[in-house]
């Protein structure tokens with residue numbers, strides 16, 4: 411039989427089967443055959459000789475719509491993602507009102523614009539949100555949520571909600587999540603606010619421009635958010651989750667410090683089943699490389715932190731890698747000094763290439779581990795596996811074909827997104843997609859976007 415599309419003669423890599431030479435066929439939106447190399451025929455054939463075929467990358471941590479509207483970000487950022495082999499993203503969204511009332515409009519902005527698939531994770535900001543959890547799961551197909559420890563006390567001022575986000579409230583939503591009969595995920599921003607806000611202006615209340623202020627560099631940011639404020643917060647909240655037997659669905663987002671990763675390893679050793687995520691910037695930048703463009707919370711830290719995080723990715727403590735991607739323009743991003751600049755930067759499209767370049771090519775992790783942390787484990791953590799992240803017959807045909815030898819210099823033009831800068835601008839990165847396939851559709855080919863805007867769709871969970 412002739413298949414719709416065949417990726418021929420590549421080296422397929424999956425965590426379940428390791429690396430093997432094969433042809434992969436897709437029909438419609440699914441993988442329909444995996445067979446010996448050179449045996450399958452297709453209407454379209456992509457030659458993957460000398461290349462590797464991986465399940466499409468998943469960025470579980472994006473903030474589309476945070477600085478521009480979702481409509482704009484959905485289009486430009488998902489287009490850019492194809493360049494980097496990302497075929498699914500998880501986007502964080504938070505609003506003070508009722509999600510059941512808001513989400514129809516939000517879905518309507520997403521649906522015509524995404525080139526690839528997506529799911530949402532909703533910020534819990536009030537007791538009303540806690541009460542809505544069963545309906546959000548039932549009616550909206552959303553099963554992941556976020557606990558922002560960094561908005562403790564400031565939520566009334568920042569969001570206009572009647573909730574200071576103290577632990578009685580957290581206790582209530584963890585109990586509610588634990589009581590659901592479908593799998594859920596609780597993302598946790600680990601930060602002890604009493605400590606970080608005492609060390610400078612409260613970073614979540616806009617301090618504004620002050621002409622008399624001395625210039626503050628990146629070290630000021632690092633000093634305001636010390637590693638122990640992250641580590642202590644993770645342990646305290648993880649303990650609360652454990653009291654409700656919910657630690658296996660507790661997901662620590664953007665672990666930035668070696669200390670936090672080491673403490674997470676200790677907790678896992680003791681039987682706590684917390685999942686850890688780090689981001690590419692904590693693995694590939696150090697504070698001394700950073701300026702206004704690299705303001706992000708938590709901040710990028712030291713070379714020692716970076717090496718510890720790589721070791722913890724390699725040994726299994728950290729099981730997912732995201733980016734905290736935000737699309738913003740350089741002029742909007744850069745403020746009076748580093749702390750005054752907007753947090754977040756564009757980075758989804760460089761997720762997989764940076765892990766291939768600085769993880770695999772530098773022998774910090776094997777290719778199979780790179781697939782786990784950029785795709786398979788992430789799909790499992792957000793309960794979209796094996797539909798996503800598996801590369802098995804009968805699952806979504808999300809594939810990325812990578813040339814591990816290809817070196818490109820990062821520029822905004824290369825990445826084709828909405829932002830006019832990249833935190834990695836000028837860096838030579840080795841290991842790039844040559845083709846990206848989204849649910850059976852060839853969407854990116856040697857520098858050209860050939861996919862279809864609107865092809866992407868919301869992944870209703872539970873799948």
Ligand SMILES: [Zn+2]
Nearest residue numbers: 471473502734
């Ligand atoms: Zn984030």
